[in-house]
Amino acid sequence: MKALSMNAVYGLRALMYIAAQREQEGYVSIRKISEDLDISFHFLTKILQTLTQHHILHSQRGPAGGVALDKAPEQVTLLEMLYILEGEGYFSGCFMGLPGCGEQQPCPVHDFWRQITLTMKEKFSHTTLAELSDKVRSGEVRLVSCT
Amino acid sequence: MKALSMNAVYGLRALMYIAAQREQEGYVSIRKISEDLDISFHFLTKILQTLTQHHILHSQRGPAGGVALDKAPEQVTLLEMLYILEGEGYFSGCFMGLPGCGEQQPCPVHDFWRQITLTMKEKFSHTTLAELSDKVRSGEVRLVSCT
DNA sequence: TTAATAAAAGATTAAATACTCTTAAATCTT
């Protein structure tokens, strides 16, 4: 099951990276993020651009420029990030891809799948970027593969 | 969230279609299935071919040939079908796509996601093709969009 | 004010997935 697109994977990883070093004042350059996380610079630029447009990040051009969080990481939920990175319809859609699946004409696993997605939405709406980045700082989570 | 590939969607739909008419003796032609379900004939042929190779279906060439279930639909689970149509690793894989996610180095939602996939596996291992096709027969599920 | 730095934006390329077409081989009917 492909839960997330590369877009979302890279976006989340970058956000955790940025939030993990919120001690440091100033901006983090996209170039540095892309090198540290081993993500294509240009691809990452686009992803962070949409996060900037959605006011998760703030950007600054010129020397010493880069990106920084636009709000406190405690205020940013995983659900919010997913909606931006994957689209609003991320938790909609029939599991089986059956035509016209809905309350009137549910697919065989309609109710079961709705329960699953509800559980996920509930969990992710209470999971903040702060929590995620804390796990990075504590070393519980690694953002790059060890070579 | 894209739960299933078109491969799996078409495969499941065809299996439900075939199982729903298990009264009729003999084989159902792939041409007819593709027309009734509005799926590309050649594409469907390939999908059913792999189901035949995995002994879910049995095939017969020549006039009055086609495909038929190779075992009782009560013996075929949704989990089994998913593994064939999507691959054995369908329920593996890190939700966040984080490198080296596992028990030693779990991603931030590792345990949560594992619980979700376990719930799904449990449910799908007790959901049989017979149940699914019964819902088609009762009209609870529609296999094609109404025009 | 000039050079360096860095994001923004859009065009282009590459890879994966979804789908189609062609040919071959098997099987049945007459």
Next chain:
DNA sequence: AAGATTTAAGAGTATTTAATCTTTTATTAA
């Protein structure tokens, strides 16, 4: 045995997603 029907197999095309390259614009520091 001949011809029609149907699956089998693989090559080929199209679309989508992922990644890269190029140019432009803003900003800062010397």
